[in-house]
Amino acid sequence: MSQNTSPPAATRAGLADRLPRWLVPNLTGVHLVAVFIALLLIGLLLVPVAQVMIVAFQDPATGAATLQNFVDFFRTSLFRESFWNSFYVSAMSVVVATVIALPLAYITTRFHFSGSILIQSLGFIPLIMPPFVGAVAMQLIFGRNGTVNLLLRDWFGFDIPFMEGLNGVILVQSIHYFPFILINLSASLRNIDRSMEEAAQNLGSHGLRLFRRIVFPLAMPGYIAGAALVFIKVFDDLGTPLLLNVNNMLAPQAFLRISSIGISDPMGYVISVILVVFSVLSLWASFLFMRGKDYATVQKGGGGMAKRTLKPAEKALAYATVIFILLLVLSPHIGLLLLSFGTIWSFAPLPDGYTFQNYVTMWEGSKTFIMNTVLYAGIAATLDVIIGTAIAYIVLRTQIFGRKGLDYLATAALAVPGVVLGIGYLRTFHAIDVPFTDKPMASWWVIIALALMIRRLPYALRACTAALQQVSHALEEAAESLGATKRRSIQKIVIPLMTGGILAGFVTSFATAAVELSATIMLVSSNNDAPLAYGIYLFMQTPSGRGAGAALGIVAVIVVAIGTIASQIIIERDKKLKSSGDAH
Amino acid sequence: MKKAGITIENVHLAFGDTEVLKGVNLDIQPGEFFAFLGPSGSGKSTLLRAIAGFGPTPKGRILIGDRDVVGLDPWKRNVGMVFQSYALWPHMSVRDNVAFGLKERKVPSAQIKTKVDAALELVDLAHLADRMPNQLSGGQQQRIALARTVVVEPDVLLLDEPLSNLDASLRVHMRRELLRLQRQLGLTTIFVTHDQEEANTTCDRMAVLDGGVIQQVGSPLELYDRPENLFVANFLGTANILEGKVEVDGNERRFVTNTGDQLSLPEGSTGEGGNIVLRPQNISISRTQAADSLPGTVQHSEFLGSQIRYLVSAGGTEIVVDQSHRAGHDWIETGADVHLVANTQSAVVL
Ligand SMILES: Nc1ncnc2c1ncn2[C@@H]1O[C@H](COP(=O)(O)OP(=O)(O)OP(=O)(O)O)[C@@H](O)[C@H]1O
Ligand SMILES: [Mg+2]
Numbered sequence: 001m002s003q004n005t006s007p008p009a010a011t012r013a014g015l016a017d018r019l020p021r022w023l024v025p026n027l028t029g030v031h032l033v034a035v036f037i038a039l040l041l042i043g044l045l046l047v048p049v050a051q052v053m054i055v056a057f058q059d060p061a062t063g064a065a066t067l068q069n070f071v072d073f074f075r076t077s078l079f080r081e082s083f084w085n086s087f088y089v090s091a092m093s094v095v096v097a098t099v100i101a102l103p104l105a106y107i108t109t110r111f112h113f114s115g116s117i118l119i120q121s122l123g124f125i126p127l128i129m130p131p132f133v134g135a136v137a138m139q140l141i142f143g144r145n146g147t148v149n150l151l152l153r154d155w156f157g158f159d160i161p162f163m164e165g166l167n168g169v170i171l172v173q174s175i176h177y178f179p180f181i182l183i184n185l186s187a188s189l190r191n192i193d194r195s196m197e198e199a200a201q202n203l204g205s206h207g208l209r210l211f212r213r214i215v216f217p218l219a220m221p222g223y224i225a226g227a228a229l230v231f232i233k234v235f236d237d238l239g240t241p242l243l244l245n246v247n248n249m250l251a252p253q254a255f256l257r258i259s260s261i262g263i264s265d266p267m268g269y270v271i272s273v274i275l276v277v278f279s280v281l282s283l284w285a286s287f288l289f290m291r292g293k294d295y296a297t298v299q300k301g302g303g304g305m306a307k308r309t310l311k312p313a314e315k316a317l318a319y320a321t322v323i324f325i326l327l328l329v330l331s332p333h334i335g336l337l338l339l340s341f342g343t344i345w346s347f348a349p350l351p352d353g354y355t356f357q358n359y360v361t362m363w364e365g366s367k368t369f370i371m372n373t374v375l376y377a378g379i380a381a382t383l384d385v386i387i388g389t390a391i392a393y394i395v396l397r398t399q400i401f402g403r404k405g406l407d408y409l410a411t412a413a414l415a416v417p418g419v420v421l422g423i424g425y426l427r428t429f430h431a432i433d434v435p436f437t438d439k440p441m442a443s444w445w446v447i448i449a450l451a452l453m454i455r456r457l458p459y460a461l462r463a464c465t466a467a468l469q470q471v472s473h474a475l476e477e478a479a480e481s482l483g484a485t486k487r488r489s490i491q492k493i494v495i496p497l498m499t500g501g502i503l504a505g506f507v508t509s510f511a512t513a514a515v516e517l518s519a520t521i522m523l524v525s526s527n528n529d530a531p532l533a534y535g536i537y538l539f540m541q542t543p544s545g546r547g548a549g550a551a552l553g554i555v556a557v558i559v560v561a562i563g564t565i566a567s568q569i570i571i572e573r574d575k576k577l578k579s580s581g582d583a584h
Numbered sequence: 585m586k587k588a589g590i591t592i593e594n595v596h597l598a599f600g601d602t603e604v605l606k607g608v609n610l611d612i613q614p615g616e617f618f619a620f621l622g623p624s625g626s627g628k629s630t631l632l633r634a635i636a637g638f639g640p641t642p643k644g645r646i647l648i649g650d651r652d653v654v655g656l657d658p659w660k661r662n663v664g665m666v667f668q669s670y671a672l673w674p675h676m677s678v679r680d681n682v683a684f685g686l687k688e689r690k691v692p693s694a695q696i697k698t699k700v701d702a703a704l705e706l707v708d709l710a711h712l713a714d715r716m717p718n719q720l721s722g723g724q725q726q727r728i729a730l731a732r733t734v735v736v737e738p739d740v741l742l743l744d745e746p747l748s749n750l751d752a753s754l755r756v757h758m759r760r761e762l763l764r765l766q767r768q769l770g771l772t773t774i775f776v777t778h779d780q781e782e783a784n785t786t787c788d789r790m791a792v793l794d795g796g797v798i799q800q801v802g803s804p805l806e807l808y809d810r811p812e813n814l815f816v817a818n819f820l821g822t823a824n825i826l827e828g829k830v831e832v833d834g835n836e837r838r839f840v841t842n843t844g845d846q847l848s849l850p851e852g853s854t855g856e857g858g859n860i861v862l863r864p865q866n867i868s869i870s871r872t873q874a875a876d877s878l879p880g881t882v883q884h885s886e887f888l889g890s891q892i893r894y895l896v897s898a899g900g901t902e903i904v905v906d907q908s909h910r911a912g913h914d915w916i917e918t919g920a921d922v923h924l925v926a927n928t929q930s931a932v933v934l
Contacts, residue, residue, distance in 0.1 A: 196673060198638055205685075220675070
C-alpha cells in the first residue's frame with residue numbers, strides 16, 4: 001500500500017501538495033488501469049444508455065426537452081396493448097415458472113428422493129439453450145397442429161391453445177427461466193433449520209398448512225430473488241416473441257420501430273426507458289423485500305435440514321410429478337433434436353422421416369455465422385476476464401478513490417436490456433466513423449463484440465471477484481516482502497492462483513455470449529457480420545430453413561453445454577487444488 | 585391443566601445401523617420435574633425427541649398418560665417441546681409466534697388474544713408482543729419459546745438444553761424462572777442437560793444416561809450419595825475411587841486397598857465390589873496419624889475461598905480432599921507427609 005502513505009507534514013511545501021489530494025493523484029500503474037476501465041465503461045455503457053434516455057425526452061424535430069413522446073406512446077393503442085402484454089406475459093411467466101419450480105425444489109430438498117440429483121442437474125438444462133432457439137421446436141410440439149394437440153384431437157376431440165399468441169411466449173419463457181426460481185428457492189429451503197418445522201409440528205401443524213405458514217414464508221427471500229430475475233428477463237426478451245411472431249410486446253415494438261422507421265423515431269427510445277425503469281424497479285423491489293430478511297436459520301443446537309422418507313403412495317406421486325415436469329422442460333430440446341434430424345414435419349406428431357441433410361445445409365450456409373460467433377464471443381470473453389480481473393483487484397486490494405463505483409458501473413449492465421444497449425449503440429456510434437475509414441462505427445462488427453463484452457461483464461466480474469477472494473492477501477504480501485514489486489507479485493502470484501476462476505469466467509462468458517440475440521440483432525448490419533444466434537433467427541424465418549436452423553440451434557446448445565460443463569469442471573478442480581494447498 | 589405421567593418401556597432406537605437407545609425403561613410421575621443428564625452423545629436428545637415424535641420410530645412403548653404414542657404423528661401428541669435453538673419463526677412477530685399453536689387448534693380469535701396475553705404475562709414479556717424475534721435478547725427469546733409452548737396447554741413439557749445458549753449469569757436466573765413456572769403450571773416436565781448443577785438445582789428426579797442406556801434414576805441427592813455404578817459416581821461431582829476388596833471378619837467389615845491400607849466400614853453397610861467411592865469433603869487431612877488413616881504426600885493445593893483443595897498421593901492413586909477453610913487454620917504445604925481419615929459412613933462400595 002505504498003501509494004497511500006502520505007508524506008510527512010514537514011515535506012509538504014510545494015503548491016501541488018497544498019491542493020486537495022484528489023486533484024494531484026499519486027498515479028501508479030493501477031491508477032492508470034482504473035482510469036482506463038472507467039473511461040471504457042463510460043463510453044460503452046453509460047453514454048449509450050444516457051443517449052437513449054435523453055432522446056426519449058427530446059422533441060425529435062427541435063431537440064427541446066419534452067414529455068410529448070411519452071404522451072404519444074400512451075395515446076397509441078398498439079403501445080398501450082404492448083405494454084400491458086409485456087407486463088402480463090412477464091407476470092404469468094413467473095406464475096408458471098413457480099408452478100414448475102416449487103414442487104421440484106420442495107421434493108428435492110425436503111425428502112429422501114433418489115431422483116434428486118437428476119432433478120438438480122436436469123433442472124439447469126433449459127438455461128443452456130437460448131429461449132428463442134427452443135421456441136420453434138415448441139411450436140411443433142405444443143402448437144395448434146403440433147404433436148400434443150394432434151394427439152389430443154385424435155383421442156379426445158379437443159385441443160389446448162398452448163402456443164396461441166401470448167400463451168406461447170409465456171410457455172416458452174417459463175420453461176426456459178424456471179431454473180432461476182428453482183436454484184434460489186432450493187438454496188433458501190436448504191437453509192431452513194429443521195427445528196423451525198419441528199416446532200410447528202409440535203404445536204399441531206402439518207402438511208400444506210405447515211408449508212404455507214412456515215416453510216414458504218421462510219423461503220420467501222430466495223423465491224423473490226428468483227422471481228424478480230425471471231420477471232426482468234422475460235420483460236426484456238426480444239428473441240422469443242420475435243420468433244413466435246408475437247409483435248405486440250414492448251421489446252419487439254422497439255426493435256421493429258428502429259429497424260423499420262429508423263433511429264430517429266422516438267418510440268424505440270421511449271420503450272427503452274420503460275424497459276430500463278422496469279428492470280431497475282424489480283431489482284430494487286427485490287432488494288427492498290430482502291432487506292433485513294436473511295432467514296437462513298440453520299443455527300447452533302439445531303439439526304440442519306431434516307429430510308423425510310416418502311411413503312410409497314407419496315413416492316409414486318412425487319415421481320409422476322417430477323417425470324411430467326422434466327418431460328415438459330426437456331420438450332424444447334427433444335423438439336429441436338427431432339426438427340434438426342427430420343425431413344418434413346408438419347401436421348404430424350413426428351417428422352415424416354429422418355436425415356442428416358439439415359446439418360449439411362446448415363454447415364454450408366452458416367460457416368460464416370460460426371466463425372463470426374467464435375470471433376465475437378472470443379473477443380468479448382477475453383476482454384471480460386481481463387477487465388473483470390482488473391476491477392476485482394482494484395476493488396479488493398487497493399484503496400483507489402471511487403473503486404466501488406467501478407464495480408457498480410460494471411454491474412449496472414445487468415439492469416440494461418439488450419435491446420436498449422443495441423439502440424444506444426446505434427444512436428451513439430452512427431455519427432462516429434471507424435478510425436481511418438468513412439464507415440460509421442455503428443455498422444462495424446467490432447461494436448457487436450463490444451456490446452457482448454458489456455452484457456457479459458457483470459457475470460465475469462463476479463467470477464473473477466470470487467477467484468480473487470480465495471487468494472489470501474498474505475501470499476501477495478509474502479512476495480512483496482521478498483522484494484517483488486507490486487506488478488511482479490500480481491503477475492507471478494495473484495493471476496496464476498486466480499487462473500481457475502478466471503478460466504471459468506471466460507468459458508461462461510463465451511458460451512452465453514455465443515447465443516445472445518437481443519443486442520446483436522439490432523447491431524448486425526449485414527449477413528456477413530452476423531453471428532450464430534442471428535443465423536438461427538434468419539433460418540427460422542422460412543419453413544424450409546427450419547431444419548437447418550434447428551441444426552444450428554443444436555450446435556448452439558452443444559457449445560453452451562460444453563462451456564457450462566467445462567466451467568463446472570474447472571471450478572471443481574480448482575477448489576480441490578486450493579484445499580489441498582491449504583492442508584499443507 | 586391435566587397432568588400426565590410418562591412411561592417408557594423397553595425403547596430401542598437406531599439411526600440406520602447405529603443403535604442409539606438400547607432398551608430404555610422409565611417412569612415419570614404426573615407433575616414431576618424430571619431431568620435427563622448425561623455426557624454428549626449419550627442419547628438424551630434422541631430420547632426426548634422420540635417422546636415428541638421426531639426422528640426414527642422407536643421400538644418399544646412410550647405412554648403419555650395411558651396413550652401409547654409410538655408411531656403417532658408429532659402434531660397429534662399434544663406434547664410441548666422447547667428447542668435448544670428456540671426455533672422462533674423469524675417472519676412472525678412475538679404475538680404471532682405465540683398464537684400459532686392456538687390457531688392450529690382453531691381456537692376462536694377472541695380467546696386466542698386472551699390466552700396469548702396471559703402466556704406473555706406469565707413470562708413477563710407482555711410489553712414485547714409486537715417485536716420481531718430478531719429484536720429480542722437470548723433470554724427473552726427463550727421465554728417467548730416457552731410461552732409459545734405452554735400456551736397450548738400441552739400434556740407434558742419437554743426442554744432440550746433450553747439454557748445452553750445463554751450466558752452463565754442469565755442461565756442461573758432462567759433456571760429459577762423455569763422452576764417457578766413449572767411449579768405454577770404443575771406441568772410434567774423433562775429437562776435435558778449435560779450440566780449437573782442445572783439438574784441438581786431444578787429437578788425432582790433425574791435419569792443419568794450413558795451410551796444409550798439409563799445408568800440410574802433418582803433424586804439428585806440419592807444419585808450423589810448412593811451412586812449405583814462408577815459412571816454415575818464419577819459423573820456427579822468429584823469422586824475418589826480406591827481399588828481393593830471387602831474383607832469380613834465376624835461382624836466387622838473392612839475395605840482393604842490394593843496398597844494394603846485398611847478402611848473399616850460402618851455396621852450394616854452393603855456392597856461387595858472392588859471399589860470404594862469417597863467424596864472429597866468426607867475425607868479429613870491431618871499431620872498426625874490416627875486409626876484407619878491412610879498415609880500420603882501432598883502434591884498440590886488450591887485455595888478456593890471457602891475451601892482448600894488438596895491433591896494427595898495415597899492408596900495407590902491421587903486423592904482429592906476438600907477442607908473447609910477458617911481464618912487462622914493452617915495450610916499444609918506441598919510435599920508434606922499427611923494422614924487421611926475417611927468418613928466411611930458416607931462411602932459407597934461398588
Ligand atoms: N440424525 C442422526 N443420524 C445419525 N446419528 C445420529 C443422529 N442424531 C443423533 N445421532 C447419534 O446419536 C447419538 C446420540 O445423540 P443425541 O443427540 O441424542 O445426544 P445427546 O445426549 O443429546 O448429546 P448432546 O449433549 O451433545 O446434545 C450420537 O452418537 C449421535 O451421533
Ligand atoms: Mg442433545
